[in-house]
Amino acid sequence: MFSTFLHHQWTGFWRSRNKGATIAAQVIMGLFAVYLIGVCFLVGFILEDLIDKFMPGQDVFLVFNGMILYYFSIDFIVRLQIQELPTLAITPYLHLNIQKRKLVNFLHIRSLISVINVFPLIIFFPFCFRNIGPEYGNFACGMYLLAIFSLVMFNNYGALYFKRISAENIKVVIPAVLLLALVAGLEYLKIFSIAAFSDRVFSFIAIHPGAGFFFPVLALAIFALNDRYLKNNLYIEELTAGEERKSSTDYPFLDRYGAAGTLAALEIKLILRNKRPHATVTKGLILLFYGFLFYKQDLIVSNQFGKMLFPAVFMTGNTILIYGQFMFGWQAAEFDGMLANQVSIRDLFRAKFILLGVSACLLTALTSFYGFLSWKILAVHLAACIYNIGVSTVIVLYFATRNYKYIDISKGARFNWEGISASTMLLSLPVLLSPFIIYLPLSLIGPYWGLAGITVPGLAGLATRSFWTGFLVREFNKRKHKIAEGFRERS
């Protein structure tokens, strides 16, 4: 039975609709995984030397013991992010003559097939064999192996269990996040250290190996919990989303923009209520930390704004770039209705301008925390923001009239390449390059002249917006049939 399930999943993967992109993504993921496994092997075998090299004078065992729980704490958080619930795959089997037990077992075993479960074994096991064994004896070494293996199991089923109950009731996330923040805060303030705790636990096991049995008990407990939960909740609706009541909302602040405001409100709902656009926009918030990689003190002191332009334009305009690149594709599902209804295309473009403009302003406001590094960064961000609102929006929307790819907005955003085409790849080039072209010659006069230069096309674009809207509407009308046809092909 289990092999049949796996076989079905395998064929399902090969016959999936946008096979090309999925396979490309899987191959890249696969290469990445192989690379990581290689690195882990290396790390595993030279761990002793590494510890010696990076923490000279420290007791190797102390560092190793401290690493273990630290690793698994981070591992748990990463799992919550990337581990998928292998539940939807079983819906076509629920009504068939297959015992529930078998389905549940399939879910258990299927979840183990993941690279994440292999990494810690490769990293920690060699050290146990080479160092723990000779130092503390075989029994202790065996207990270390058992403990680490149990921690892998604990994290695997623990993360899945947490994801399952949080899918049903989002409220459990709040105490979890608070707990996480508390531990991280204590760690930061050096009141409580995971490493020290981990060291104490494993040093104890090294001396009293029998205590290591605590870990498999813990793993079994979470496994049993997960198992019971699955057995009791093996119903389609309970495996997927919570049955929470959806309510109608409106955004009165957009009302004063008339029809364009209504369309903008519609798009806000699209972003909030659908998985992929939601994830895409949330991703933009993480990218706000991008600046820390670029904004070095020497650049700021010597006014080298040219090197700060890229992160500035990218951070203040990341919704314009990342969300905007798939523009109209987000509405692919209801595009026919949009065209057939009395929606003015001019209003449609105005709505996009409002939405992208507001998002750029919000992101600029959010990135103002870089002002703590230097007020100069705020000047760069302001220039970038004006440029984005005036110029990037037009470029992005122009490319939108050349995008014919349907997007299924109910799918996740991670490794999802649906909707990516040549035009979506190309559009970031002019957006990110043109500020440099303006800045470089002007910066010969003075760096602030360069910044002012960037705002000129931005302000010009804003002042001539109605011309650009008209231009976009004409471009759109030329190709609207092709766009609508492309969206009707749900590949």
Add this chain to the structure above:
Amino acid sequence: MIIEINKLKKIYAGITVVDIEQLTINNGETVGLIGNNGAGKTTLFRMLLDLIRPDAGEILSKGHNVADSDRWKKYTASYLDEGFLIDYLTPEEYFIFIGSLHQMGVTEVMDFLRTYEEFFNAEILERGKYIRDFSKGNQNKVGITAALMQQPELLVLDEPFANLDPTTQIRLKAHLKLLKSPGLTTLISSHDLNHVTDVCDRIILFEKGRVIKDFYTNENTLEELEAYFSQ
């Protein structure tokens, strides 16, 4: 005469799916388009709504080519498939949105919806669900009602009876009959010969993109059609 079609042609991959020499629809008519799958009904509707471009010929709505101006949108309401619904909205939000396109306020929309309570059978409003979570039949109800709410002069419905439960089918039929007026022209495509002959004054029979028969209904229409389709 509200619709005039001249030498209309649409070809997909070498196969002619619509090929209409001349066809006119008069004001106030309720016209049923029937034909087996692939007869070209939906393609014709899509060209009428300027969703696809004809390879040749034109469709005039009140004398203006639908592909040249948006004038027809003011008086045309349509529901072809779920692609017309915005599925992440609640039905109320969707109705209000559609209403706003026709300058209808929220209260006006709600007043209108109250008259459709029977048609909805308490399954649409205040259910706390997005449109995507409704069954196909109930999605149909939302789409059809949204089209009717626009108080159009030209109403285009593609298989409105499909997926509806029997009670709703009968109610919709009665309602469409009731709506008949000199000011409303209705185009309906359907596979249900019973319903079409009951509702429509005029039947246009398509086969492989061509108009095979075009006649006004009488008491023998149903038998004639059944005879044609059982050949």
